[in-house]
Amino acid sequence: xxxxDTSISLPHGASLRRDGxxxxxxxxxxxxxxxxxxxxxxxxxxxxxxxxxxxGANGQFSLENYERMIARKSYTRIFIxxxxxxxxxxxxxxxxxxxxxxxxxxxxxxxxxxxxITVLVPFWTSLLVRTYAWLVLLQKQGLINxxxxxxxxxxxxxxxxxxxxxxxIGMVHIMLPFLILPVYNAMKAIDHDxxxxxxxxxxxxxxxxWTVFFPLSAPGLLxxxxxxxxxxxxxxxxxxxxxxxxxxxxxxxxxxNIELFVNWGAASALGVVxxxxxxxxxxxxSRFINVANxxxxxx
Amino acid sequence: MPAETQGVSNLxxxxxxxxxxxxxxxxxxxxxxxxxxxxxxxVKSGEFLTLLGPSGSGKTTLLMVLAGFTRPxxxxxxxxxxxxxxxxxxxxxxxxxxxxxxxxxxMTVAGNVGYPxxxxxxxxxxxxxxxxxxxxxxxxxxYGARHIHQLSGGQKQRVAVARAIVFxxxxxxxxxxxxxxxxxxxxxxxxxxxxxxxKLGMTTVxxxxxxxxxxxxxxxxAVVNHGxxxxxxxxxxxxxxxxxxxxxxxxxxSTFLPVAREGSQIAFAGTxxxxxxxxxxxxxxxxxxxxxxxxxxxxxxxxxxxLFEATVANVVYQGDSYLMYAHLxxxxxxxxxxxxxxxxxxxxxxPGDTVTLTLDAADTVLIADDDD
Numbered sequence: 285x286x287x288x289d290t291s292i293s294l295p296h297g298a299s300l301r302r303d304g305x306x307x308x309x310x311x312x313x314x315x316x317x318x319x320x321x322x323x324x325x326x327x328x329x330x331x332x333x334x335x336x337x338x339x340g341a342n343g344q345f346s347l348e349n350y351e352r353m354i355a356r357k358s359y360t361r362i363f364i365x366x367x368x369x370x371x372x373x374x375x376x377x378x379x380x381x382x383x384x385x386x387x388x389x390x391x392x393x394x395x396x397x398x399x400x401i402t403v404l405v406p407f408w409t410s411l412l413v414r415t416y417a418w419l420v421l422l423q424k425q426g427l428i429n430x431x432x433x434x435x436x437x438x439x440x441x442x443x444x445x446x447x448x449x450x451x452x453i454g455m456v457h458i459m460l461p462f463l464i465l466p467v468y469n470a471m472k473a474i475d476h477d478x479x480x481x482x483x484x485x486x487x488x489x490x491x492x493x494w495t496v497f498f499p500l501s502a503p504g505l506l507x508x509x510x511x512x513x514x515x516x517x518x519x520x521x522x523x524x525x526x527x528x529x530x531x532x533x534x535x536x537x538x539x540x541n542i543e544l545f546v547n548w549g550a551a552s553a554l555g556v557v558x559x560x561x562x563x564x565x566x567x568x569x570s571r572f573i574n575v576a577n578x579x580x581x582x583x
Numbered sequence: 584m585p586a587e588t589q590g591v592s593n594l595x596x597x598x599x600x601x602x603x604x605x606x607x608x609x610x611x612x613x614x615x616x617x618x619x620x621x622x623x624x625x626v627k628s629g630e631f632l633t634l635l636g637p638s639g640s641g642k643t644t645l646l647m648v649l650a651g652f653t654r655p656x657x658x659x660x661x662x663x664x665x666x667x668x669x670x671x672x673x674x675x676x677x678x679x680x681x682x683x684x685x686x687x688x689x690m691t692v693a694g695n696v697g698y699p700x701x702x703x704x705x706x707x708x709x710x711x712x713x714x715x716x717x718x719x720x721x722x723x724x725x726y727g728a729r730h731i732h733q734l735s736g737g738q739k740q741r742v743a744v745a746r747a748i749v750f751x752x753x754x755x756x757x758x759x760x761x762x763x764x765x766x767x768x769x770x771x772x773x774x775x776x777x778x779x780x781x782k783l784g785m786t787t788v789x790x791x792x793x794x795x796x797x798x799x800x801x802x803x804x805a806v807v808n809h810g811x812x813x814x815x816x817x818x819x820x821x822x823x824x825x826x827x828x829x830x831x832x833x834x835x836x837s838t839f840l841p842v843a844r845e846g847s848q849i850a851f852a853g854t855x856x857x858x859x860x861x862x863x864x865x866x867x868x869x870x871x872x873x874x875x876x877x878x879x880x881x882x883x884x885x886x887x888x889x890l891f892e893a894t895v896a897n898v899v900y901q902g903d904s905y906l907m908y909a910h911l912x913x914x915x916x917x918x919x920x921x922x923x924x925x926x927x928x929x930x931x932x933x934p935g936d937t938v939t940l941t942l943d944a945a946d947t948v949l950i951a952d953d954d955d
Contacts, residue, residue, distance in 0.1 A: 482687075486702040
């Protein structure tokens with residue numbers, strides 16, 4: 285009570301408070317174009333997506349689009365494949381990307397930027413170009429089969445594309461930068477003195493790595509893995525081209541629902557499920573890491 | 584138990600905890616720069632030795648060689664009788680307090696302090712007791728469950744010390760551990776660390792660029808510059824009997840006055856200096872004058888004092904003391920620090936006054952003018 289009394293009796297107290305309120309209003313005004321944009325490109329389309337997903341074939345409100353997903357075996361298989369591809373891609377990205385990021389983080393800065401460029405250049409190259417490049421490399425008469433046969437690694441051309449193997453090779457290649465960059469950032473932020481301290485306290489290099497370096501880089505690894513996994517869930521181009529119709533993921537079913545069956549309701553329902561899955565994963569992850577920093581290294 | 588035997592057993596544990604360090608001819612170059620130039624020094628068992636020097640002097644490099652993080656180009660390093668120069672850091676068994684503390688941010692306070700014990704496969708129950716003991720030693724009992732980011736700078740410092748002593752290393756290294764603290768806390772921690780050293784008795788090598796800290800804490804100080812030890816001695820020795828101009832200049836405030844040899848005597852501005860037991864170095868010498876050793880002449884000037892006529896240029900009131908700047912006849916500025924008692928401020932000389940400054944013969948120190 286004392287507080288309010290004094291603030292009112294302070295000279296210019298009322299006018300200063302009015303100035304503060306006015307300033308907040310102006311700031312809100314400045315951000316209104318952004319809010320409008322979010323409304324137009326995010327809230328309205330997603331709302332529309334929800335709406336359409338609940339419209340049945342007869343044009344009435346219905347849950348049939350969702351019921352179909354549960355009832356039909358083919359849908360179950362598609363979801364299993366999607367998760368399978370996403371898990372395997374993420375796992376392979378961790379196995380390849382973490383050591384690579386570690387190596388890069390230990391390089392002197394000049395070499396590190398060079399290594400970073402070799403990671404980023406493919407990242408900036410068109411997705412389609414890279415996917416078709418893999419098709420060329422991996423096909424029966426492709427470079428890899430030719431070389432392997434001429435070197436005697438295997439005798440007959442083997443099938444490494446138009447199947448799960450080809451899909452995974454392409455996906456891992458495309459997803460790798462999404463894992464490496466946050467992991468690399470997290471590793472660069474680890475003070476070398478932590479490792480010195482561990483060593484001084486009696487930790488062998490191996491122990492120091494597992495007890496200090498790895499736990500400190502883990503938020504970056506988690507952020508990168510999450511990013512890769514979520515991107516994989518909705519990925520289309522690479523599995524479509526390199527899977528050869530044998531690896532059907534949710535995104536491809538959405539396309540076929542629209543292009544083949546012109547069933548917008550079914551496609552929308554799949555979209556809603558994919559969106560819900562992504563949000564759920566992010567929600568779980570947000571309890572462990574700062575999701576806002578997903579691209580920046582996750583400290 | 585009879586008091587006598589208890590005393591003996593305490594003594595043996597104390598002795599077992601400390602190891603002498605023998606550094607011989609350690610050299611380390613980075614390109615053309617001699618970070619360490621043929622350094623040899625003996626640290627006695629249980630001694631608190633400070634490496635004092637400006638940044639880039641090589642003091643930290645020497646500490647890193649002791650810890651095993653820097654591989655020297657050559658030389659020998661012994662802890663007790665063991666040659667350890669090729670031993671990797673994790674096998675050296677020395678405690679270290681890092682400048683930025685290097686506390687693991689993903690562990691609690693107890694996790695940090697218990698880390699070296701877990702590596703040594705100490706049983707869980709013993710870890711808990713020893714961690715709590717170590718935390719109590721640094722007056723942080725009960726803080727085990729806190730996270731590192733919840734601690735203040737001073738608390739982090741204590742945790743770093745607790746972690747460095749919990750596994751009872753026989754040698755403790757500290758790399759400017761107080762430099763991140765504010766002055767008041769720093770003064771307090773200096774005393775605390777000193778007490779801790781007296782209590783635990785481990786051989787301690789302490790790096791700092793703060794001369795007051797070195798003077799306050801050390802048994803002996805090694806003044807380091809250009810990768811060499813310029814002087815090794817007790818705080819009083821390095822302050823009162825600096826071995827060369829660098830040490831005289833780096834520790835304390837000093838003005839150097841040019842003097843000339845006149846026969847067997849040393850003279851300033853034509854007047855021979857009264858010396859008392861001062862060793863006169865060979866070659867060119869300068870007279871070192873410290874502000875607190877100069878005095879304003881009173882009615883009865885002692886026979887043993889050297890006198891200087893001077894003109895007051897400025898008097899600065901500093902609370903606990905005053906600092907007076909005065910010009911000697913040759914135009915050289917000297918400073919004089921004096922105490923202030925009560926209303927004596929009004930009696931201080933004014934700028935422009937001519938005063939007589941006295942310097943006791945015992946405080947008249949001549950330094951070789953190596954100008955290094």
